[in-house]
Amino acid sequence: MNVIRDVWQSIVRRDPLSTDKGKSELVFLNLWLHIHPAKVKKEHLKIKHTWYLGFITFFLFLILVTTGVALMCYYRPQSPQAYQDMKDLQFVVFLGRFLRNMHRWSAHGMVVCVFLHMCRVFYTGSYKKPRQFNWVVGVFLFLLTLGLSFTGYLLPWDQLAFWAITVGTNIGSYAPLVGKQLRELLLGGHSVGESALLRFYVLHVAVLPSAVILLTMVHFWRVRKDGGLSRPVWKLKQDQAEALVTIGVPGDAPALTVTTAAKDKTYGLMEVVTGKPIFETVTAEEEEDVVFSYPYAFFREAVALMATVTTIMALSLVWSAPLEELANPAKTPNPAKAPWYFLGLQELVSHSALLGGVVAPALMVLALMAVPYFDTNPSRRPADRKWAIRVFTIFVAINIVLIIVGTFFRGPGWALVPPWVHIVAGAE
Amino acid sequence: MKRRSFLSWGAAGFVTLWSAVGVSLAAVVRFLTPSVFYEPPQAFKIGNPADFPFGPPTFLADEKIYVFRERDKGFAVASAVCTHLGCTVAYFPSDQKFHCPCHGSVFVSDGSVQHGPAPRGLEWFEVTLARDGQLNVDKEKVVPPAYRLMV
Structure with a gap:
C-alpha cells in the first residue's frame, strides 16, 4: 500500500487537500491549474458577474479540438472525396454524425459566446486600465473564431459551403490594393476549387487553431497579470469606486518597513522592488472575502464544463448539422447565403460592396480595438458611463438586426421577404 | 573598436537583418502563390x-x-x-x-x-x-x- 501512496505522492507532490497548504499546492504545483490564483474573491464566483462566458467559450474550443481531431480521421480535403466522407460520417461511421453535429453546434456556440463574452466585458467596464491590452487580444480571438468558422464552412464541399465561400472570398477581394491578391493566396487559384479546399483545410486544422491556442494563453495570462477578474459592477459603491480605479498604492503611502524574520520561517523573499504594482491590490479588509480556489472555483468551473458538454451533446442528438447536395460550381442556389454570422456583412454588401464589405467591417474592428484607449473615463459604474453604454448597445443592436434581416428577411434574389417564407420553404 | 566603425558595422548589420526578414516574407508570399494552376483553361x-x-x-x-x-x-x-x-x-x-x-x-x-x-x-x-x-x-x-x- 505504501508503494501506491508513494507513487501518488511522486505525481501530485502536495499535502493532503484537507489542509490549507495542500489546497494552495494543488494550484501552484500543477501546470494546468496554476493559471488560477490559489484563492479567489467570493464575488468573482457569482454566476451573475461573468455568466462564465469566457470559460464556456474555452470549453467549446476544447470540444471543437477533440471532435475535430476525431473527424480528421475520416476526412480527405479533396473533391469529391470530401463530400463522400461527409456522407460516410453521416451514415456509415459509428458516432460520425453525432461528432459532426457536436463540432458544428460548438462552432456556432463559440461564435455566440465570444460575442456575449465581449458584451459582458464591455458592460462591466472590464476593459479599462490596466486591462486595455487584454481587450485587444480578445478582439483578435474573436476574429480568429470567425476565421475558424469560415474555413470550416468550406470543408463539407456541399452547395452551401461552396457558395458561402465564393461569396465570402469575393467580399474580401473588394479590399483596396491587396484584395485580389489576398483572395488568390487564400484560394490558391482564381476560383473556389480543389486548391482552395486544401488551403482552407490547412488553415482550419493547423494555422488558425495554433494561433487561437497561443493567443488564449496570452489572454488567460493577462487576466491574472492585470489583477484577476474585475470586480462586479454592483459592488462598486460610490465611495469605493474612486479607490478601486486608483491603481496601485497611493503615492503618500508609508514606506515599506523591514521586520526581522522569525527563526522558523519557511519562506524566502527573493527581491524587493520599488514602484506601484500595475494591478488592483487586495487590502487587508478584503482578505476575508476570499476563498480557496479548491474546491469553490474548480467546482463551479467543472459544472460549467459539464453543462457545456451536456448542452452540446443534447443539441447534437436532436438536430443534425445540415448537408446539402454536392458542390456545383455551375449552379448558384437562390438565394446564396454566407454563414449566418456573415449575413449582416452580406446585407451590407448587398447595398455597397466596397463600403459595406470592406470599409464598414474594417472600421468596426478598428473601433473595437480602440475602445479601451478611446474610452479613458476611469469609472466602471454604469451611471458614470451612459454614453459608452449607449454607443456600444447601438453597435450590438445594429449587428444583430443586420444578421436577422439577412437571415430571415431575405429571399430569392436577396429580395425582402416576410420571415415565414423560410418556414414554408423548409417544410417542402 | 572605434565609435565610427561600430556605428557603420551596426548599421550594416541592422540593414542586413531587416533585408533578410523582408526577403523571407516575400519568399513566403511567393511560395503561397501557385506557379501552376490546375484549373480549366481560360x-x-x-x-x-x-x-x-x-x-x-x-x-x-x-x-x-x-x-x-x-x-x-x-x-x-x-x-x-x-x-x-x-x-x-x-x-x-x-x-x-x-x-x-x-x-x-x-x-x-x-x-x-x-x-x-x-x-x-x-x-x-x-x-x-x-x-x-x-x-x-x-x-x-x-x-x-x-x-x-x-x-
Whole structure:
C-alpha cells in the first residue's frame, strides 16, 4: 500500500487537500491549474458577474479540438472525396454524425459566446486600465473564431459551403490594393476549387487553431497579470469606486518597513522592488472575502464544463448539422447565403460592396480595438458611463438586426421577404 | 573598436537583418502563390457555330458563359459570373435580362447594370473561329459589348 501512496505522492507532490497548504499546492504545483490564483474573491464566483462566458467559450474550443481531431480521421480535403466522407460520417461511421453535429453546434456556440463574452466585458467596464491590452487580444480571438468558422464552412464541399465561400472570398477581394491578391493566396487559384479546399483545410486544422491556442494563453495570462477578474459592477459603491480605479498604492503611502524574520520561517523573499504594482491590490479588509480556489472555483468551473458538454451533446442528438447536395460550381442556389454570422456583412454588401464589405467591417474592428484607449473615463459604474453604454448597445443592436434581416428577411434574389417564407420553404 | 566603425558595422548589420526578414516574407508570399494552376483553361472551344440556336442565349454551365447568336449580327459571348460577388447569373427570356440570385443585381441584355449592387456590367469575351471551324472563346480577352463574330 505504501508503494501506491508513494507513487501518488511522486505525481501530485502536495499535502493532503484537507489542509490549507495542500489546497494552495494543488494550484501552484500543477501546470494546468496554476493559471488560477490559489484563492479567489467570493464575488468573482457569482454566476451573475461573468455568466462564465469566457470559460464556456474555452470549453467549446476544447470540444471543437477533440471532435475535430476525431473527424480528421475520416476526412480527405479533396473533391469529391470530401463530400463522400461527409456522407460516410453521416451514415456509415459509428458516432460520425453525432461528432459532426457536436463540432458544428460548438462552432456556432463559440461564435455566440465570444460575442456575449465581449458584451459582458464591455458592460462591466472590464476593459479599462490596466486591462486595455487584454481587450485587444480578445478582439483578435474573436476574429480568429470567425476565421475558424469560415474555413470550416468550406470543408463539407456541399452547395452551401461552396457558395458561402465564393461569396465570402469575393467580399474580401473588394479590399483596396491587396484584395485580389489576398483572395488568390487564400484560394490558391482564381476560383473556389480543389486548391482552395486544401488551403482552407490547412488553415482550419493547423494555422488558425495554433494561433487561437497561443493567443488564449496570452489572454488567460493577462487576466491574472492585470489583477484577476474585475470586480462586479454592483459592488462598486460610490465611495469605493474612486479607490478601486486608483491603481496601485497611493503615492503618500508609508514606506515599506523591514521586520526581522522569525527563526522558523519557511519562506524566502527573493527581491524587493520599488514602484506601484500595475494591478488592483487586495487590502487587508478584503482578505476575508476570499476563498480557496479548491474546491469553490474548480467546482463551479467543472459544472460549467459539464453543462457545456451536456448542452452540446443534447443539441447534437436532436438536430443534425445540415448537408446539402454536392458542390456545383455551375449552379448558384437562390438565394446564396454566407454563414449566418456573415449575413449582416452580406446585407451590407448587398447595398455597397466596397463600403459595406470592406470599409464598414474594417472600421468596426478598428473601433473595437480602440475602445479601451478611446474610452479613458476611469469609472466602471454604469451611471458614470451612459454614453459608452449607449454607443456600444447601438453597435450590438445594429449587428444583430443586420444578421436577422439577412437571415430571415431575405429571399430569392436577396429580395425582402416576410420571415415565414423560410418556414414554408423548409417544410417542402 | 572605434565609435565610427561600430556605428557603420551596426548599421550594416541592422540593414542586413531587416533585408533578410523582408526577403523571407516575400519568399513566403511567393511560395503561397501557385506557379501552376490546375484549373480549366481560360481559352477553349465550345463547338460548331451551327450547334447554337438563334434567339435566347445558350448557357454553358461548366464554362459559365452565355453564347448569343443573332441572325444578322453574329456571335457574342457574355460572362455568367456576376461582377458583384461571383454568383452565376440566370438569363430570363421573359424580360431578356440577367438576374443574379445572390443580391438581386439585374443586367440588361447588353450586360450593363440595370439595378442592384453590381459595380460593373457583365464581361464580354472574345469569340473567334478556330481553324477546325469551331468557335473559340478566350476569357482572358475582354471585349466591348458591341463585339460580334460574323460566321
